[in-house]
Amino acid sequence: MSTQNQSQCQQKSYHKQPTGLAATTAANHSREMDLKLYGSCFCPFVQRVWIALELKGIPYQYIEVDPYQKPESLLEVNPRGLVPALRHGDWGCYESTVLVEYLEDLNIGPSLLPGDAKLRAHCRLWTDHINRNIVPNFYRVLQEQDQQKQISNAQELQNRLNQLITVANAQGPFFLGPDISLVDVQIAPWILRLSRVLKPYRGWPDPEKGSRWAAWVNAIESNQHIKATTSTDQLYMDSYERYSQNRPNTSQVANAINAGMGLP
Numbered sequence: 281m282s283t284q285n286q287s288q289c290q291q292k293s294y295h296k297q298p299t300g301l302a303a304t305t306a307a308n309h310s311r312e313m314d315l316k317l318y319g320s321c322f323c324p325f326v327q328r329v330w331i332a333l334e335l336k337g338i339p340y341q342y343i344e345v346d347p348y349q350k351p352e353s354l355l356e357v358n359p360r361g362l363v364p365a366l367r368h369g370d371w372g373c374y375e376s377t378v379l380v381e382y383l384e385d386l387n388i389g390p391s392l393l394p395g396d397a398k399l400r401a402h403c404r405l406w407t408d409h410i411n412r413n414i415v416p417n418f419y420r421v422l423q424e425q426d427q428q429k430q431i432s433n434a435q436e437l438q439n440r441l442n443q444l445i446t447v448a449n450a451q452g453p454f455f456l457g458p459d460i461s462l463v464d465v466q467i468a469p470w471i472l473r474l475s476r477v478l479k480p481y482r483g484w485p486d487p488e489k490g491s492r493w494a495a496w497v498n499a500i501e502s503n504q505h506i507k508a509t510t511s512t513d514q515l516y517m518d519s520y521e522r523y524s525q526n527r528p529n530t531s532q533v534a535n536a537i538n539a540g541m542g543l544p
């Protein structure tokens with residue numbers, strides 16, 4: 281076998297089934313239901329919607345799909361072929377931020393947005409910051425192959441996180457205070473992936489002990505609904521190896537980052 285083929289054989293690929301607590305949750309939600317989440321176990325955008333479903337206790341069916349193979353059932357709901365996609369009866373929609381707000385608008389279970397209009401706008405503003413500035417910078421750190429640029433990209437990601445921490449409720453531990461809410465759900469999947477992906481691949485540091493950030497990370501890691509949608513660490517290590525090596529054709533997200541364009 282050539283050296284190139286050997287290294288290709290040792291390459292890890294993305295997982296196609298959840299593991300750990302996420303596998304149990306998926307199995308508990310495999311029964312036919314009116315509300316269907318088409319998701320992929322490694323996908324942070326999916327995890328946002330999954331966490332919201334769990335937090336709210338909305339009855340749903342979880343359907344694992346391979347977003348790179350794009351089954352017809354996914355394309356019917358999302359012609360762009362991205363997960364997450366949600367089907368509710370004969371209606372469907374996609375885009376994780378939109379879907380979390382859709383679940384909020386169903387008015388089932390605990391609310392993720394406060395009652396006050398100005399505070400709601402504050403939550404949406406910082407969700408926008410997560411989407412525009414934190415999420416793309418996460419991938420820039422992970423995909424960058426040049427060590428010097430990795431350092432400057434990591435600094436940029438840290439700066440963007442600091443902006444969010446600065447506007448969060450001072451006592452915490454969550455964004456608005458003692459209770460989990462929209463902004464926490466929107467950022468949680470990437471918080472989980474800082475220690476599970478950016479730490480092993482790029483040396484991302486643990487939160488400083490006793491800091492506001494440490495309290496936030498700990499609250500996210502300890503939340504039972506977030507845990508219920510989280511697979512074992514190995515799944516994330518394996519699934520993100522292709523990003524860390526910036527392999528060609530990894531995903532639409534990876535291509536957008538490489539092209540310097542906005543995320544799909």
Ligand SMILES: N[C@@H](CCC(=O)N[C@@H](CS)C(=O)NCC(=O)O)C(=O)O
Binds near residue numbers: 320323533543544
């Ligand atoms: N903006 C979308 C992004 C969703 C997304 O990029 N999902 C990835 C999986 S993590 C996907 O479906 N990729 C398929 C592809 O790259 O073709 C959202 O927030 O829902």
